[in-house]
Amino acid sequence: MSDTHDDGNMKRINSDLVISVIGLVLAGVVYYFTRDLSRLGVIFVNYVLIGLTVFSVLVLIKAFTKPEHIMFFDSVVERNNIVIGVSILLVYLLALPVIGFLPASYIFYFCFNLYLSEERFTRKSILTSVLLSALVVTLFYCIFQLGLGVPLPTAMWVD
């Protein structure tokens, strides 16, 4: 958002402005995609859209009269941690349907465990991560796939 304040390395943002803009954009998108609904299908949506627009406008007014400025991340380190953590999770989700549940989960658990570890590349840490990933993932695989019959994602090349 344009209304920002510097605070060292991190910028403060007008949270009310962000929220109200998101609300108004969402209202616009929902209105656009629900124009052709039947009379019954649109009753509820219309009332909700009115509410969404009214409350977004009220927050927008607040954004200019009594704004709330917040710092999104407390530090650069926190921001980097979040970006790396989310990236690991993202790669895991992308890998699930490609290489299958078991290999993707073993790799994810191992990597994530190692990433959160303080002594990242010691022999003990690596061994613990390997053992834990094998134990936890296999246990839950047995419960869900074998016990409850949930068909978990398989690799692309498996029919």
Place this chain on the structure above:
Amino acid sequence: MFDVVLQGLQQVFVPLNFVLLFAGVFLGITFGALPGLTATMGLALLVPFTFTMSPESGLIMLAGIYVGAMYGDAIPAILINTPGTPSAIATTFDGFPLAQKGMAQHALVTAALASTIGSLLANVVLVVAGPPLAAASLKFGPPEYFWLGIFGLTIISALSSGSVIKGFLAGCIGMVLSAVGMASIGGDVRLTFGYPILQGGIDLIVALIGFFCLPEILTSVIGKRRKTYTEKAVEPKLAVIGEVAMKIVKKPLLLLRSAVIGTIVGFAPGAGGNIASMVSYNEARRWSKDPDKYGKGTIDGVAASESANSAMAPGSLIPLLTLGIPGSPAAAVILGALMVHRLKPGADLFTGPEASIIYSFLMGLLVAAFLVSFIGSFGSVIFSRIINIPSRYLAPGIIFMTVLGAYAIRNSMLDVWIMFVFGIIGFVSRKLNFHPAPIVLGLILGPFIEEGLVKSVLAGQFQGVFNYMVFRPISGVLIALCVLSLCWPLIASWRLKKKKGEVA
């Protein structure tokens, strides 16, 4: 009647039946505790195993699963801020803050004892006044459901500590999300963007995991690199059970009110434990002498939520057993089990030749409630230690389980992606001081409100929709409660000023 009740009780204490009940409670707690698995799924999975059993044994085991799951969902809600089922959403509001203070065991014991008390009271109502109450449940028409949903929305004023306007904006976003999928009346397909699986709507558990669990891990474990999941480690002691029990018995009004709310919401067909627990939480906060302590970690909040959602279970059986109308999805599975055992719902069920079977089931629910307090209280010593596990071990496991839980609901990767996106939205909204709880509330209540509204518009077109929706006795009471609920912050502030004036 007393003889049949005794016969039912005797059946429960037949060794085989008691073992089945115990196993049922244990399985129920496990199903409730694992995000992605619910009481309904547990019952549906285990109903086939009861086919070969005698009707008494089969129904007693199902009673155990049902009651166990109603408690089990509180365990992850308290320990990792992830409700095991939607019924435990209000338990997170105070349960997780208690865990953060190192009082996870207090919260777990409270949940177990409050669940037992709520369940017991609702069971007594079911046994004593089931048939007349079932007749009353038929008076709940579309306008009543609409107003009950609106009343549920008023809890937003309690959930949005910073700004009520932002809270209602979040509630509207939640209701927009609830509109995704096929409209229950009219059949319009809305906002699915070409994904057929979204025709069934956004699954509530997926949303709960996304909005509650992932943001907590992103903020505390990944972002701040906290070494344990909570700020303070738990030191479980058996003495805590007695300490909490003493505190709980000193709150009869809170427990009674929550159990009554749970029972009433339960016997209104279609309303579930999530609505019961949230309405009860809101009322507990409203009538508390110190409402500010709610949301910061008080056992009163946990007790209100758990007592109500456990009372909902027997409450939902009232219309089921007397009218054949299931009050909740889990009750619908139990209806199937009754049919398999050739038990036909109706008033005759309580007086006819099958009375002993049905009272075995009811007594099973009653004894299961005691087993929950036993397993829950003593189990808290073990369960609460989970959050002492270093977060480097716990967090990957939790994320892995959330992915698995989200996937298992509909065997769809789309649900996992929705969970991930909601997790990011939940994280961002927390950072913006925009609590995601009202979004989830809107998502839960949206379908309920829509169905009540659209059916009212259809049914009331001759006498006038406004007249049809407003001038009905139960609607009148609910409207009055909505107005009271919305005006309550003003009333409370006026009372506070008056009190301060008197002191001065």
